[in-house]
Amino acid sequence: MTENTLALISFALTLMVFSYLLGDLPLIRHLYRIAAYIFIGMSAAFTLIVGYESLLLPFWQEAQDPAISWTALGSQADPVIFGAALLFAALLLLKPVARLGWLSNSVLAAVVAIGAAVGVLGALRGTLLPLLEATVRLPALDADIGSLLESLLVLLGTLMALFSFHYQVNPSGGARYAPGKVFRTIGKALIVTALGAIYASTILSSLTILTERIAFLFQYGA
Amino acid sequence: MNRRPRAGISMAAVTGFLVGSVAVLSLLLGDNPALFGDGAGAEALAQNLALPGDALLRLLMIVLALSIVFGIANLLTLHIRRLASGRLMSGVLLSSFAGVIGWHIMLPGEPSLLEAIQLPIESALAALLCVTLVAGGARILTRRSDIWGLLFTLVVVLVLLGSLPLPELAPIATFSDWLMRIPAQAGARAILLGIALGSIVVGVRALLGQDRSARG
Incomplete structure (x- = not known):
């Protein structure tokens, strides 16, 4: 694409977003919505690309690489962790199945608990203690x-x-x-x-x- | 009438509590040999304690990455259904999604689509925020004309005036600087401390299985 074409697309999209300021006028109101829908679709696609290329693919490659190990157990434990994560994710998908609800609820509870543990320690070490220290520290x-x-x-x-x-x-x-x-x-x-x-x-x-x-x-x- | 708790809920609570406790203990004690004295086994003990935490964190990261994929799949399914029911805007979303994926497959790493479409829309939306914030600030005065609304608007006006590079407004700039350094900093620290305390309470509730949403 030439530089002019790119600039023309940017110009049109900027005007489409700014059309929000004109309010609820017929035809005009669709311009903002079209820009918003394009934005959501593209953001979803970019998120998927980044999620796959920067997270899932490297995780998969690291799990197979004998030179890299995620834990002190060694590299042979990595595929097991990766497999367990896949199983967890698959069980989360089973939530609508009423009979297996107890299983997916337990997996969800485990995932939430790990997240909560990280959140609690992060809030404690990353915010609460440094802020308290900065607040009570008086100059000499x-x-x-x-x-x-x-x-x-x-x-x-x-x-x-x-x-x-x-x-x-x-x-x-x-x-x-x-x-x-x-x-x-x-x-x-x-x-x-x-x-x-x-x-x-x-x-x-x-x-x-x-x-x-x-x-x-x-x-x-x- | 007393209702007995369902087995699924209690099992989820027990699982959450066990996994969460292991994660907290491992992340707190692991990789910190100083906690276990100067003995020869201190380092090995700390490493062993860090093991479950490392494994659980890695597991969480992979599950979260997969849940992003599931979320996007859900968004696409929803919009395919909406398109089938005649809502054409969903077609715009789906075609922009397909366009980006196709572009990335054909021209991997080529940034012009991002620069020509994504960035202008993002910048224009961020620019719109200025108008909506100013309109919202004006509305505060009409809807909430008490001392707190007045103080809020006064601070906003002072900080905005203080940021202007006009020599006539130098006293306001000095006062605005003081306002940001002392009262605003004290208030912001209290808000951040409140958020941290709130996060800890919510996290501990989730770990103890007290939060209904955490039990699934």
């Missing part, structure tokens, strides 16, 4: 007062924001403990500030892409 006492104050503010802010997640109801129905209410309000304000900052950053990122797309449309249209 001989550091400048500004950075010490900033670290303290971030620590206090994080604690108050975490406190605002805590759902609390006074069982006697009376007013809530006043300092707790103040902490919760400040914490909620910090969370709203963080969400606002994330929202603004997302707008800025998409604005950059919008500028690039509009520049492309003008460049090609001119």
Whole structure:
């Protein structure tokens, strides 16, 4: 394909997606849907290609390769693991068969449990502990007062924001403990500030892409 | 009326608990000889403990890769049925899918289809996000005109103004920088810690077989 043809297709598709902004007009509304359906079909095909060529095929080749071993058991265990995974996947497909539901449910539970184990340890090691460490770590006492104050503010802010997640109801129905209410309000304000900052950053990122797309449309249209 | 639990459900819960416990223990203790002292057998013990975790992780990766294939097969089956019932848009999806597969078979590694179709649609959709986000932000003020809605909009406006490269707005840029460094960072850390704690709770519930969806 020539460069011009590629640019023409890109131009047409960009306009088709931007037609969403024109709203629910007859004929026009189909343009956006056509672009969306093309996008889904192509994404599915690319995902399949990448899944096969970068995951399944290398796994299969590694399972047969005596020089590579996935576990300390040696390379002869790899085809067994691969076969077990194929069996698991086949059993997952049997879910609609009512009689074998117990088997596919057990396989699904095992897969979910492995995923949960990885998720729990990942959240613990990858997020919770590093974040806690970064939050409670204060600069050395001989550091400048500004950075010490900033670290303290971030620590206090994080604690108050975490406190605002805590759902609390006074069982006697009376007013809530006043300092707790103040902490919760400040914490909620910090969370709203963080969400606002994330929202603004997302707008800025998409604005950059919008500028690039509009520049492309003008460049090609001119 | 008390209902007895079905055998399938309890077996799934027991399987999940056993497999999950083995995976957690193996991933936690395996490949970490320091936990078992300085003895000669410490390294071998750590390696042996890592074995089930390695095997289960590899098994999970292959099952997940296969489940992607199953998911795509399900999507295609659904759209073939929809096309048969006269919905022509499904034909667009199926032909774009077939087009990419055919293109890849005939010209493997040739990126022009990706560059001419996939990337422009992706970029245009990401660009549309800007318009919908701004419209959504404006709607917050009309639908939720309380102090939190106002604070949210104020922060968004300040950060956007602070990012403008205008010397007249330098004080706003300084304030916006402080806002991002202290209050927004504190709030974001709390959100991330909340997500991590929530993930751990959900994960432990799944491991203990308390989550109904995890039992299949």
